Amino acid sequence: MIEVRNLVKKFGNLTAVADVSFEVEKGEVLGFLGPNGAGKSTTMKMITGFLEPTAGFVKVNGFHVQNQPLQAKRQLGYLPEGAPLYPDMTPRSLLRFIADVRGLKGRHRRERIEKVVALTHLEEVWLQSIDTLSKGFKRRVGLAQAILHDPEILILDEPTDGLDPNQKAEVRQLIREMAQDKVIVLSTHILEEVEAVCSRAMIIDRGRLRFDGEPGELKLRSPQHNAVSLTVRGADQNVAAALQALPHVAQVQPVDRDGLDAQASSFMIFPAEGKPVIHEVSHHARQAQWEVVDLHVEQGRLDDVFRQLTIGEAPGTP
Amino acid sequence: MANIWSIFKRELAGYFITPVAYVFIVIFLVLTGYLTFQENGFFERGQADLIPFFVGHPLLFLFLVPAVAMRLWAEERKTGTVELMMTLPITPWQAVLGKFLAAWIFTGIALALTFPLVLTVNYLGAPDNGVIFASYLGSFLMAGSYMAIGSCISALTRNQVIAFVLGAVICLVFLLCGNPTFLQFFQWAPDFLVDGVATLSFFGHYEGIVRGVLDVRDLLYFLTVIGFWLFANVVVLDWRKGK
Numbered sequence: 001m002i003e004v005r006n007l008v009k010k011f012g013n014l015t016a017v018a019d020v021s022f023e024v025e026k027g028e029v030l031g032f033l034g035p036n037g038a039g040k041s042t043t044m045k046m047i048t049g050f051l052e053p054t055a056g057f058v059k060v061n062g063f064h065v066q067n068q069p070l071q072a073k074r075q076l077g078y079l080p081e082g083a084p085l086y087p088d089m090t091p092r093s094l095l096r097f098i099a100d101v102r103g104l105k106g107r108h109r110r111e112r113i114e115k116v117v118a119l120t121h122l123e124e125v126w127l128q129s130i131d132t133l134s135k136g137f138k139r140r141v142g143l144a145q146a147i148l149h150d151p152e153i154l155i156l157d158e159p160t161d162g163l164d165p166n167q168k169a170e171v172r173q174l175i176r177e178m179a180q181d182k183v184i185v186l187s188t189h190i191l192e193e194v195e196a197v198c199s200r201a202m203i204i205d206r207g208r209l210r211f212d213g214e215p216g217e218l219k220l221r222s223p224q225h226n227a228v229s230l231t232v233r234g235a236d237q238n239v240a241a242a243l244q245a246l247p248h249v250a251q252v253q254p255v256d257r258d259g260l261d262a263q264a265s266s267f268m269i270f271p272a273e274g275k276p277v278i279h280e281v282s283h284h285a286r287q288a289q290w291e292v293v294d295l296h297v298e299q300g301r302l303d304d305v306f307r308q309l310t311i312g313e314a315p316g317t318p
Numbered sequence: 319m320a321n322i323w324s325i326f327k328r329e330l331a332g333y334f335i336t337p338v339a340y341v342f343i344v345i346f347l348v349l350t351g352y353l354t355f356q357e358n359g360f361f362e363r364g365q366a367d368l369i370p371f372f373v374g375h376p377l378l379f380l381f382l383v384p385a386v387a388m389r390l391w392a393e394e395r396k397t398g399t400v401e402l403m404m405t406l407p408i409t410p411w412q413a414v415l416g417k418f419l420a421a422w423i424f425t426g427i428a429l430a431l432t433f434p435l436v437l438t439v440n441y442l443g444a445p446d447n448g449v450i451f452a453s454y455l456g457s458f459l460m461a462g463s464y465m466a467i468g469s470c471i472s473a474l475t476r477n478q479v480i481a482f483v484l485g486a487v488i489c490l491v492f493l494l495c496g497n498p499t500f501l502q503f504f505q506w507a508p509d510f511l512v513d514g515v516a517t518l519s520f521f522g523h524y525e526g527i528v529r530g531v532l533d534v535r536d537l538l539y540f541l542t543v544i545g546f547w548l549f550a551n552v553v554v555l556d557w558r559k560g561k
Contacts, residue, residue, distance in 0.1 A: 011561070048405045052560040073407040080405070084398030088336050089328075100324035101406045129335075145402070 001025050002047060002153060002183055006056035009042050009207075016042040018207035019056070024200075026152070029179045031198035031215070032187035035310050039207040040187040041081050044157050047185070048078045060153055074102075077151035079159055083142030087131035091122050091141050094130065095148060102149040116144040119174060135162040143171065147178070154178070156186040160193060172197045191302035194218075205310040221308070222300030226274050228281050231257070231266040231294040240267060242288065246280045248272050264293055321408045325416025326423075333424050342386060346428045349378055354435065366443025371435055372453045372528045376493055376521055379464050383425060384485035387468020388478045390417050391555075395476040410555045414548055418469050425461045429454065449530040456527030459540035460520055464489045466547035473554040489520075492543075496522045 002024040009017040017039040024030050032040040045051040047058050049065045049072060058065040063072040085094060095116070099109050117123060120140040125133055130141060139162055146154060159175070160168040175184060175197050188194065194201045195215045203211040203218075211218065219225055232239060243252045250272040257266045271277040278297050285292050333339040350371060354360045358370030394400035403413060439445045468485035475481050494500045496519025504512045516522070520543075523536040 045401070050401050050405050050559070054560075070407050070409065073405060076405070078402075078405045080398060080401040082398055084402055086328075086332070086399055086402075087397065088332060093328075093331070097324060097328045098406070100327075101321055101408060103320070103407075 001061065002185065003059040004043075004047065004056070005058075007043065007046060007053050007058065008055040009039075009046060009051065010054045015207050017046070017053075020204070020207070020209055021056075022202065022209070022212060024183050024185060026183055027180060028200055029175065029184045029186070029198045031194040031201045032185065032204060033189065033191065033194060033201060033211075033306065034187075034204035036189070038204045038310070040204055041157055043204070044078075044081075044155050044185065044187060048076055048155055049073055050080075074149075075151060075153050077146035077149065077154045079139075079142045079146045079154075079156045081157040082161075083139045085130050085138060085141055085145075088129055090127050090129055091117075091133075091144070092126050094141065095144060098145045098148050104149060112148055112150065116148050119147070120144040121170075136164060136167045139163055139171075140167075143174075151182070153183045154185070156184065158188060159186055160188065160190070168193075191306060195302070203306065203309050210309045215302075218302055218305050219300035220274065222302070222305045223270060224268075224298040224304060225300030226271050226276050226278075227298040228269040228271075228278050229255070229266065229294065229296050229298055230269060230281060230285070230292070231264055232285070233261070233264045233291040233293055239265070239290070242284065243267060243269055243281065246277065246284055248275050248277050248280065266294075268298075321412040322416045322419070325403075325408070325413060326420045329417050329420030330424060333420070338386075339424065342382065342424075343428045343431060346378070346382060347431060349382075350374060350432055350435075353378065366439055366445040368435060368439055368445065368450050368453060369528060371432070372457055375457045376460065376524060379425075379461050380489055380493060381486055383461055383464035384468045384471075384482050384489060386421050386425065387465050387485055388472050388481035390421060390469045391473040391551075392476050392478045392481045396478070404555070404559075410552045414469070414551045414555070418466060418548055418551075421469070422458075422462045422465050425465065426458055429458055429461065446530065449528075452530065452532040453528045455532075456524050456536070456540075459537065459544075460524050463492070463520060463540050463543040463547070466544040466551070467492070470547045470551040470554060473551050473558070492518065493520045495519045 004020060004022050007017055007020045008015070020039075020043060032043070034040050042051065046053050047060070047065065049069050052066060060072045061075045063075065065072045089097070095113050099113060104112055117126070120143055122137070122140060122144060125137050130138065133141070139159070143156070143159060146156065156175075160171050163171060172193065175186070178184065179197075179199075186198070198215055201211065201213065201215045201218060202209060211221075230243070240252050240254065243249060246269075248271050249269055251270040253268045253270070255266040255268050269277060269281055276297065278295075282295060285295070333342075353374035354368075354371040358373060360370040363370065391400065394403065404410070436447075436450060439450075440447070467488050468481070471485040471488065472478075472481040474484075496516045501512055501516060504515060523539045526533060526536050
């Protein structure tokens with residue numbers, strides 16, 4: 001497990017991480033979300049011992065990262081931001097080097113290398129020098145070196161950045177497969193990725209934790225959660241008023257949608273206290289004999305929650 | 319030890335899979351040849367020794383060794399691989415030693431490739447091969463001292479040009495600090511300080527060895543310089559971790 005206590009990191013006058021505390025248990029996949037420069041990578045660099053915190057500490061599997069660096073580092077596999085690799089090495093020489101330093105020996109060493117090569121599909125570039133590889137392959141080599149020693153704790157800084165959709169799906173599948181018996185912390189700015197692989201999400205902004213919970217809870221916070229989107233043809237002024245009059249409806253907003261024909265108009269119906277109102281809306285639409293073109297419930301948009309949590313509180317912005 | 323060895327192997331192999339090694343070795347051999355035969359009059363002296371060869375080394379190393387050393391850490395920082403390396407279960411000492419030894423052995427290989435000169439001088443006359451061996455050792459130790467300085471400076475920056483220039487300047491200071499012109503800057507200082515600065519000079523210690531006086535104090539001097547700068551290198555790495 002990872003224990004982060006009152007972690008602070010200052011670069012001169014800039015506070016990159018301001019008093020962050022959390023714990024991650026085995027079996028959890030924690031997704032770090034946040035705008036660029038929010039402190040995600042800095043936090044990860046302190047967990048892996050690359051940077052020293054200004055205050056606070058990190059323990060991995062009980063080992064204090066600053067005081068017992070070697071033991072702590074043995075517990076960890078780390079994919080740094082941008083997957084930096086020695087450009088003149090080949091995937092083979094790089095993985096052999098990492099295996100040496102990680103103390104893998106004999107049959108076990110061979111088996112582990114074969115295993116990660118198969119998992120990350122590096123066979124076809126095995127003997128090619130790394131600086132000639134595509135971004136996707138580089139990322140996979142980075143991932144391969146991180147999981148080579150089958151670490152209990154995996155820290156992955158933007159593991160799917162620069163991959164095409166198929167490769168992204170593969171990496172996510174790989175993370176899900178490894179999740180059961182590991183602690184995995186990954187950072188991303190793709191919100192759907194958090195939903196797809198993480199059991200827990202954290203939003204960091206300007207060095208502070210803004211949210212810590214299940215990815216599903218994030219959606220609950222969206223004003224759009226359980227909102228109903230309705231498009232009717234030939235609607236008049238009364239439609240909005242009629243919708244507003246329905247029980248549990250808090251607000252009705254006309255929406256401009258591209259690609260609608262001139263006769264149709266679209267509304268977003270926000271429920272009071274997030275209660276589902278689809279039933280009331282559809283019932284009324286039938287009774288009033290509106291010509292309904294589209295009617296669906298919004299899931300809530302992570303983008304909006306993200307913006308709300310990370311920009312909404314900034315002074316001077318609405 | 320195993321970790322130092324792993325890093326050493328990776329680093330040394332790195333020189334030979336890129337053109338770095340070949341360019342360096344060829345230039346080193348051409349320049350030593352030029353200095354030995356053209357500038358320092360190997361044949362004209364009519365003596366069976368390699369002094370014309372060895373006296374050129376302090377100046378030659380002044381720009382060749384920092385050129386090798388400049389990339390040791392600056393390049394890793396630039397490409398971000400330093401993050402990969404420093405999060406592996408190795409100590410900063412192991413990383414510093416592994417890298418330094420690979421770079422030092424690499425210059426040692428270049429130095430060893432000048433062996434035809436030894437054969438030549440033995441063919442032409444009857445040199446004191448003990449002195450020649452001692453001179454090689456002195457030259458190698460001096461290269462190591464330059465390399466340790468360069469390695470430490472390289473850890474201070476991600477810019478290789480800065481690492482090279484700064485490294486070369488500090489090497490120059492160490493080279494010339496026994497020189498009377500240089501010592502004039504210290505006229506205000508008490509004598510013991512001036513003498514102290516003068517004994518720090520690479521040149522004085524190296525010259526003694528090349529003239530055939532293999533003094534343990536000279537060897538210790540170079541080893542101390544190497545040890546000091548590698549220690550400083552580790553301190554710099556630790557310092558950058560907290561920055």
